[in-house]
Every structure is written in C-alpha cells, then in structure tokens.
Amino acid sequence: MRYIKYVLCLSFLLLLAACSNEPQPEDRMEKYVQLWNKQDYGKMYDYLSKSAKKEISKKEFTERYKNIYEGVEAKNLKVTYKKPKEEKEHKDDKKVSLPFSVKMDTMAGAISFNQDASLIKEEKDEETNWFVNWNPGFIFPDLKKGEKVSVQNLPAVRGEIFDRNGKGLAINSEVYEVSMVPGEMEDEEAILNRASKLMKLSKEEIQAKLNQNWVKPTYAVPILNIPADQIKLAQELDSIPSVYVNDKTARVYPYKEAAAHLIGYIGSITAEDLERLKDKGYTDSDVIGKRGLEELFQEQLKGESGARIVIQDKNKEERVLKEKPAKEGEKIQLTIDAELQKKIFLTYKGDSGSAAAIQPKTGETLALVSSPSFDPNKFILGLSKKDRATLENNKNNPTLNRFSSLYAPGSTIKPITAAVALQSGIDPNKTMNVSGPKWQKSKSWGNYYVTRVHDYGKPVNMKDAMVYSDNIYFAQQALAIGKDTFTEGLKSFGFDEKLPYDYPIPGSKIGALDNEIQLADSGYGQAQIQMSTLHLAAAYTPFVNEGNLIKPSLLLNDPKKGSVWKEKVIEPVHAAAVLDTMKAVISNPRGTGHSVSNLKIPLAGKTGTAEIKQKQGEKGVENGWFVVTNPNKPDMILAMVVEGVEKKQGSKHVVDKAKSILKSVNR
Numbered sequence: 001m002r003y004i005k006y007v008l009c010l011s012f013l014l015l016l017a018a019c020s021n022e023p024q025p026e027d028r029m030e031k032y033v034q035l036w037n038k039q040d041y042g043k044m045y046d047y048l049s050k051s052a053k054k055e056i057s058k059k060e061f062t063e064r065y066k067n068i069y070e071g072v073e074a075k076n077l078k079v080t081y082k083k084p085k086e087e088k089e090h091k092d093d094k095k096v097s098l099p100f101s102v103k104m105d106t107m108a109g110a111i112s113f114n115q116d117a118s119l120i121k122e123e124k125d126e127e128t129n130w131f132v133n134w135n136p137g138f139i140f141p142d143l144k145k146g147e148k149v150s151v152q153n154l155p156a157v158r159g160e161i162f163d164r165n166g167k168g169l170a171i172n173s174e175v176y177e178v179s180m181v182p183g184e185m186e187d188e189e190a191i192l193n194r195a196s197k198l199m200k201l202s203k204e205e206i207q208a209k210l211n212q213n214w215v216k217p218t219y220a221v222p223i224l225n226i227p228a229d230q231i232k233l234a235q236e237l238d239s240i241p242s243v244y245v246n247d248k249t250a251r252v253y254p255y256k257e258a259a260a261h262l263i264g265y266i267g268s269i270t271a272e273d274l275e276r277l278k279d280k281g282y283t284d285s286d287v288i289g290k291r292g293l294e295e296l297f298q299e300q301l302k303g304e305s306g307a308r309i310v311i312q313d314k315n316k317e318e319r320v321l322k323e324k325p326a327k328e329g330e331k332i333q334l335t336i337d338a339e340l341q342k343k344i345f346l347t348y349k350g351d352s353g354s355a356a357a358i359q360p361k362t363g364e365t366l367a368l369v370s371s372p373s374f375d376p377n378k379f380i381l382g383l384s385k386k387d388r389a390t391l392e393n394n395k396n397n398p399t400l401n402r403f404s405s406l407y408a409p410g411s412t413i414k415p416i417t418a419a420v421a422l423q424s425g426i427d428p429n430k431t432m433n434v435s436g437p438k439w440q441k442s443k444s445w446g447n448y449y450v451t452r453v454h455d456y457g458k459p460v461n462m463k464d465a466m467v468y469s470d471n472i473y474f475a476q477q478a479l480a481i482g483k484d485t486f487t488e489g490l491k492s493f494g495f496d497e498k499l500p501y502d503y504p505i506p507g508s509k510i511g512a513l514d515n516e517i518q519l520a521d522s523g524y525g526q527a528q529i530q531m532s533t534l535h536l537a538a539a540y541t542p543f544v545n546e547g548n549l550i551k552p553s554l555l556l557n558d559p560k561k562g563s564v565w566k567e568k569v570i571e572p573v574h575a576a577a578v579l580d581t582m583k584a585v586i587s588n589p590r591g592t593g594h595s596v597s598n599l600k601i602p603l604a605g606k607t608g609t610a611e612i613k614q615k616q617g618e619k620g621v622e623n624g625w626f627v628v629t630n631p632n633k634p635d636m637i638l639a640m641v642v643e644g645v646e647k648k649q650g651s652k653h654v655v656d657k658a659k660s661i662l663k664s665v666n667r
Helices: 002-020 025-037 041-046 050-055 058-071 188-199 203-210 231-238 256-263 271-276 292-296 338-348 377-381 385-392 410-423 462-468 471-481 483-492 516-522 533-539 572-587 594-599 651-665
Strands: 075-080 095-106 109-124 127-132 148-154 168-180 221-227 243-252 266-268 287-289 306-312 318-324 353-358 365-371 564-566 604-612 621-629 637-642
Touching: 025 041, 025 075, 025 095, 025 109, 025 127, 041 058, 050 127, 058 148, 109 318, 148 318, 168 188, 168 203, 168 231, 168 256, 188 203, 188 221, 188 231, 203 221, 221 231, 221 243, 221 377, 231 243, 243 377, 256 292, 256 338, 256 365, 266 377, 287 292, 338 353, 338 365, 338 637, 338 651, 353 533, 410 462, 410 471, 410 483, 410 572, 410 604, 410 621, 462 471, 462 572, 471 483, 471 516, 483 516, 533 621, 533 637, 572 594, 572 604, 594 651, 604 651, 621 651, 637 651
Parallel strands: none
Antiparallel strands: 075 095, 095 109, 109 127, 148 306, 168 221, 168 243, 266 287, 306 318, 353 365, 353 637, 604 621, 621 637
C-alpha cells in the first residue's frame, strides 16, 4: 500500500515538472523584447509566427526596421515588457495577448506608445512554443501593411538683421530662381547662347551645373537667382524653352555695398566648415554666415530646423505621426542708422578708407563704413567666374574690411595728447617758441627732424598748436610728459587692450617707444601708433562727457549700452579745455577744419594727415583724417579716414566729404 502511494506521488511530481518545463509566452516575450532593444532584427524574425512570416520575409523585416529607425534618426530606443510576478497557467491556451511599450527619440521629437502583442502557440521542428503574431504596428502605432514611413525636413527660417529704425539690412525676401531642364533642350546650342547672354554666365558655367552627378534629364536644375525687381529679365528667361522661372525666398541685402563689410553674407557650407562645426549638428545642405555679422551671429540667426514623420497609405494620403516645428532664428536689431550708413558710404565715391559714427552719450554705433565695397547680393544670386575674378583682382581690394583695420591716426591724436598733457600738469598757456618748419631735440637725433607745415612766426600755446596742427608742439609735449606717463595716459584712453565691442575690431596699439624720436613722433600720431576709426571716435567721447570714455555698442538691446568704459580719463575742466581747442580748429580762419564753418553749425573737431613712408626725406602715401562733432548738440561723433590723399589736398579732401553728412545730421 505504501508502495502504491509512493508511485502515485512520484507520478504527480513528474507531471508537475513536465508542466513547469512547458514554454511560457511571458518568457518568450521577455526574450523578444531583449532582442528588440539590442536591435537584433534577424533573431527577432525567428520569433515570428507562421502567419506573420507569410506576410514579410526575413530580409524585408530586418530592412524595414533598419531603414525606418535610421530614417527617423531613432535614438535611445527602449522597449519595455513587465513580466507578471505570478506565473499564469497557459496549458489550454492557444493565443495570449501581452502588453509592451516603446519609447525612442527621433529627429521630430520623442515618440512613445503602448501596444499589445499577440502570441500564438505553434509547433516548430517537432517542438511546441510561443511565437509573436507580428504586424507593422509594432514599429509605429497604426502603421499597416503596404504603408510607408517618410521624413520631411522643415528648414529653419533664418533670423533677419535690422537697423535701429527697423530697416532691413539682411532680410528674407522673394527672388526669381532660374532653372533649366536638360531633357527639354531640343536646340541646346541656341538655348545656351541666349540663356548665357541674359544670365551673364558663360556657357561652360551653365553646362557645369547641368552636368552635376545628381542631375537627370527630367530634373529642373537651379542655375541662378535674380532680384525680384528684374521682372523683365525674368520674363525673357521664362520664354526660353527648357528654362523655368519661379518665385523663391532667399537672403537679400537691401543696402548692398554700403553695409556689405558690416553685415557680410551667407553661403553653402563647405567640408572645412563641417569639420569646424562638427559638434553643432550642421549638414552638407546647410548655409552659414561667411563674413560680417552673418558669420559672427550665425548661431543666433540660424534658427532650428524641424522635422515631420508621416505615414503614407496606399493612396498616398498622409497622416502625421510626429512633428517638430522649425524655429525661426533670432531677430537682431543694430544701433546702426542704415540711411546714415548709406550716406557716408556714398560720400567716398570709390575712395579707399573707413568711417565710424557713434552717439557719444550712449556709445551707440550709428555707422561703420568700409570703402570700396562689393554687393553681397551677388554671392546669393550667383557670382559668375568673371565677376569673381574682377572682384579678386581689383587693385583697390574691395573685399578688405577697412573699418576693422588699424591706421596711423596722424594729427587726430593731438586732442588725446593734449588731454594726457593736461592730466600730467602741463600748462596749456605756456608757449613754444620754435623758428622754422623743422625741429630736433638735440644733435643726437642725427638727420632726423620733426616737421610742420608752416612756421606761424610767433610762439604757440596749446590752443594755437591745435588750430595750426603743429607737430613740433605736440612732439615736445610727448617728450615733456615722458614715456611712462604718456604710455599710461594712452592706456587710459583704451590703447593696448581689447576693444569691448560686438564686432571683432582689433585694439589700438601704442607700439614701441624705445627712444626719444619714437616718443616725439607718437605725440602727433606717427611712429607706431595705430587706431581704428571706431576707437578714435570713441576716444573723443570724454571731451563731451565730462571726462568719461563711453563703451561703444552695436546691438540695440545691449544691456551695457551707455555704460562707461573708462571713468574720468580726464578731469571735466580739462575735457572742456581740449574741446575748446577743437572748436577753434573749425571757427578760426587759420584752423585746418575751417572749411566746414560755412555750414553755420557749431562744430568741434580735428583733422589729420598721416604719412606712410619708410624713411624721412622720401615721399610717402598720405591718409587723411577728420573727426568732428557738434559740441552744443553732441548726437554724433564722426571719424573718417581716406587713403591716398597726397594728390587730393590732404585732409581737406576728407573735410569736404564730411560736409554733406554734417548738414543732414544737424538740420
């Protein structure tokens, strides 16, 4: 009896063991999810039911997962299945449903969904197990057989640049895009000849675009863009067989040459750019700023591209699965007055040089000009090889940004030398009595002399020396001040340090003061003294700001706008004294800036001529300067330099240019 009970008990235990070794759907689902998280699509396919395998081959299955995930740039894939703590008996079940969830990051944003997996008990290789009754909804919810998943890129709208009054300096506007379809060119030679003449491109340049690797006979190949105001040209081109003209939004620079060096332009990203910006998400189809503020503020202007993931059914109807809208780039508003910028540029009439105009109370930059210049729109519309060669071979170098260049300031530094002299205790009323047009401190100077234009036949004090622009007087003042004090004085005006400005303009330099000659020459703006037009304009702000040097600014919303860069670089009483000498430069009939006095505007300023030569005695190139403001209404300090004025009446040539500008500003 005991033996029978023992046998029955053993049989029951064996039956339990047999039941516990039977495959469970929860275990199969758990392993399937593990393979999914590893993206091992080949092994995942082995878990599919017979009916599922009839619908899709292993190759199709693996490629579909791979292509869709790569297409949507799926990252951080996480498939979750929570196995129940208590095992369920499935002895008589043929089909079960188990929940799972999917999460992933895509180019259009995060996608997550919950789904139920149907598992079927089937026999395979004489063994019974559970298999996944897969369908396309496992990839994305509501995805069905025969439907496609596609990605649509939503390009960012580049931010625009405006002047202080809201006038566009770099805007997104309509242009005409001219395209050609190579397969429609029946009389190719005649079409190329006519299109080439109208577009001002060589036939070789047009053919190079038509022969690009990606081009097919039926493709419309973009050739160039033309401005929206050239409607007649657009109509002529559109009348040519195989040529199509369509509206397109592109970058436009309304102020053309006048603001080109300041604003810059955009262009297609290069391989070098991609390497440099490899961590910032750029692609080879992007455009980026190539120079000027377009380049400097690239990250703020570019915006953020968006994307849309759509499911397309058999009838090509689309439904959106996930969308990330494109973000427009920032709007940048400058302190620049675009009309003033244009007016100043036009006064140069092709002369080489630069100008800066600032509001001396706030430091706002009203204009920043470089001449000669170029039209940045041509880089957007399509620059022909001929036009590019003409630009690059121009002896006047119109692509050189001169407002970010440094020049010897010549006599325009004399108000600064005077300020340093007054601060160091020098009496402005003490006269210098020197005869003749040249002077040297001692015979140790050898054959070197400081020269002046005229000997006025009388002793001169500081005011006289400023009116006559006497080099000898200011050379003597620099020597009297001494190397160390003079150096510290110039540094108090911002020399030898970075200019606190949003555009990378080099800081002004004192250079070497290794001997008396260099020190003397520096007193009247020669030797190795170098300044930018912007810093020179800023360096005059203490004379109308009770001795405070104002920080120059370029952005209208600059939180530091109007702040003091250098406090009390000169005592208010000394600032007023220097300003008084600058008034006399204009009002005194013998003053070097007297020709603007006929404007009947109260003005104060200083002219300058810096001669660039290798040694004394030879004739060098002369750069003419003029810095001027209205002391009664100091809304603007204008600093201008014109290169090569030796045959144009020197600094008077610059003064004459300033007249129309001053008249328009001081109405």
